[in-house]
Amino acid sequence: MNMGNSKVWTLVLLLAVLAGVVYYYMAGLQRRSGIFFENEDQSVPVEITIKDPEFHLVAPDHLKYKQPSLVQGRSDVVTVTPWLAPVVWEGTFDPSLLDSVYRLKNISVAVTVFAVGKYTRFLPDFLKTAEQHFFLGFRVRLYVFTDQPDKVPKVSMAKGRQVMVRLVPISKRWQEISARRMELIQTLIEAELQSNTDYIFCLDVDSKFHGRWGTESLGSLVAVIHPGYYTTPRTGLPYERRPQSRAYVAHGEGDFYYCGGAFGGILQEVYLLAKTCRTNFEADAKDGIEAAWQEESHLNRFMWINKPSKVLSPEYLWQDFKAITPEIHIIRFSGVTKNYADIRPN
Ligand code: 5GW
Ligand code: MN
Secondary structure: OOHHHHHHHHHHHHHHHHHHHHHHHHHHHHHHOOHHHOOOOOOOOOOOOOOOOOOOOOOOOOOOOOOOOOOOOOOOOOOEOOOOOEEEOOOOOOHHHHHHHHHHHOOEEEEEEEEOHHHHHHHHHHHHHHHHHEOOOOEEEEEEEEOOHHHOOOOOOOOOEEEEEEEOOOOOOHHHHHHHHHHHHHHHHHHHHOOOOOEEEEEOOOEEEOOOEOHHHOOOEEEEEOOOOOOOOHHHOOOEOOOOOOOEOOOOOOOOOEEEEEEEEEHHHHHHHHHHHHHHHHHHHHOOOOOOOHHHHHHHHHHHHOOOOEEEOHHHOEEOOOOOOOOOOOOOEEEOOOOHHHHOOO
16 A cells, blocks of 8 residues: 555545534434424324423313314404414413313413512402412412511412512612512522423512413413503503613504513513513613603513513403403403502602
8 A cells, every 4th residue: 555545545534424424414403303203193102302381282182172263253352463473362262272281281380479568468369369360270389579578468279389478678769669570580580480480470469360360371471461552552652752761662663562560471581571671770770761661661662672472462451440341351360449649658
C-alpha cells in the first residue's frame, strides 16, 4: 500500500461515517415527526407517550354521549375567535365527555385567591361554593393569600381537595395589592406548583360560584370576557390609552375586554403572564404612571399580544348587580355587589 492508496481509503472511510451520521439523523427526524408510529388500531401499544396535559385528548372507548352536530348548536353567540380559539358558552361542550377525557389524565388544578384586609369576609362563600361547583371530582388546591390566617374558615373538602393558606403582609395602598398579586402568583408557580400542578386559575375573592366551572375551561392560556363590555365597540373598551404606559392599547386595537378577576391556563403561560404584568406594572410605577385599571389593564395588553387559546364567555364572571341577558343561559361565577366605602382601606 502506497501513500496515495491510504489517502483514498481514509476518504472512503470518512464518507461512510458521514453517510451513517446523516442517515441516523434523518431517521431520528422521521421518528420525532411520528411517521414511524402512525397506527390505525388504538389497541396496539405505541412507543411514545405524550405528557403535555393540553394535547392528545384520549376518550375512554364505548363512552356514550350525544352525537355532535355540525348544523345545530348555539347560533345566538359567537363560539370561536378570529384566531380560532373556542369561546365557551353553555351548550357548546359536553361536560361528561370532557370530564372523562381529563379524568384519564389525572390532572391537578391550583387556584389563587387573595383576601387581604376586609376582603376576608368573602372567603366563606367563595370557598364553600368552590367546593360545590369548581372542578368537582378533580384534584384541586385553593391557595388563599391573606394577612389574617385566623380568618380563613375551615371548610370541609372532598378527598384530593384542600385549602392552602399563605401569609402576606398588609399593603399600604390598595393599588399595591393588585401589583403584589402578580408577584405572588409568579413565586407560587416557581417555588411550589411546578412539580405537582397542571393548571392554575387566579380568581377574585369577592365572588361566588353558582354553576359548574370545570374541564371545559382548561387551556394553555385562558381569559374571561368582562361582562360589562362584551357588546361594546372597540373604541369604548376601557384599555389603557396613554402610550407612556406599558399597558397601552392603541385606539382601533384590542380584541375583547377581559376580566382581571379571572384568568388561568397551564403553569408556563400563567407564569409568563404574571411576570410580564408585574414587570410592566413596576416599570410604569417607576415612571410615575399607573394604568387605568391596574393589573387588569396590563392583562389586557398581554392578551392582545399573546392570544388566549381559550376564551370563557361572561358566564364565567358575571356581576350580581347586572340583569341577565338572553345569551346567558347559566351564571357560573359572579362578583358579589359590594359596598366600596365599607370594605376598601383608603
Ligand atoms: C382594596 C381596595 C381597593 C381595591 C382592592 C382592594 C383589595 C383587593 C383588598 O383590600 N383586599 C383584597 O384582598 N383584594 C383582592 O384583590 C381581592 O381578592 C379582590 O377580589 C381583588 C381585586 O379587587 P376588587 O375585587 O375590589 O376589584 P374589582 O375590580 O372586582 O372591584
Ligand atoms: Mn372583584
